[in-house]
Amino acid sequence: MSNVGIVIVSHSPLVAEGTADMVRQMVGDEVPLAWCGGNGHGGLGTSVEAIMGAIDKAWSEAGVAILVDLGGAETNSEMAVEMIGEPRSHKIIVCNAPIVEGAVMAATESSGGASLKEVVATAHELSPS
């Protein structure tokens, strides 16, 4: 698929899955989508390994936008992008946006065939600068 992929990373698997449900309601299967949440040991948190897996699952040659909730999700997502490495890493961007609104807006933008830059800009518009 050529549309930009969306990855949702929350400390809570329930938040991540629920956000993904809301995205699917808007865009159906037109956008590659994956989510992950939890520390991999049954607790709240985020896992670099799970994030790397979600990026693989939502991979698109057009790129992947990652939506995160709190600081650790951002730090772990940035680590995951770095570990994936070039050449794919320069097509993956961690968005500075509220996770639910950002994911829905970014996915909607992606479903219209927008570029990674446009998808990320749409999500960023939701954050006060």
Add this chain to the structure above:
Amino acid sequence: MAASDFSRLIAAAADTIAAHAEELTALDQAIGDGDHGLNMKRGFEAVRAEIDAFAAKPLPEALKAVGTKLVMTVGGASGPLFGTLFMALGKDLPPEADRAALTAALGKAIEAVAARGKSLPGQKTMLDVLQPVYEALAQGKTGTEIADIADRAADATVPMKALRGRASFLGERSIGHMDAGARSTALLVRAVAGAIEGI
């Protein structure tokens, strides 16, 4: 460094984290999300489980392997932060490191941790311990002196206001509590500081 020495240092690090896991969690419960002790313990136990394989590698690769394992197993922001510390040390240390090489590598590693956490010293984080440890190392202090400096630096985070991480959400209310990451950093420094005497 001999493989047996590396194994011993990593085991000492894992021991001290395990012994203080509840204390670290209590510190994190006061001004964070309360998972620091358990997360760090899980990460260092995962490292301990593979320590023989890691120690068989040259020192730079061994440190990178420890860092990568921490990144993959800790499960909170501490994973990338402490993982980056070890990975960056591995990247910049020569296989046979003297004190000058260790000091230079720690300086680079601190920059890498600061970039990973988008943080600077003075913001109530692990950097507030790493920076004075770096300076003490550069000044030629002994291992015991460096360990004491690390403890005092962790204590000095108590009156600081957190500007990064979950504790920053509390603003002024973060004042009066020690930063859990600073405390675990000081514990790790004490666990390995003895090795400074040998180089």
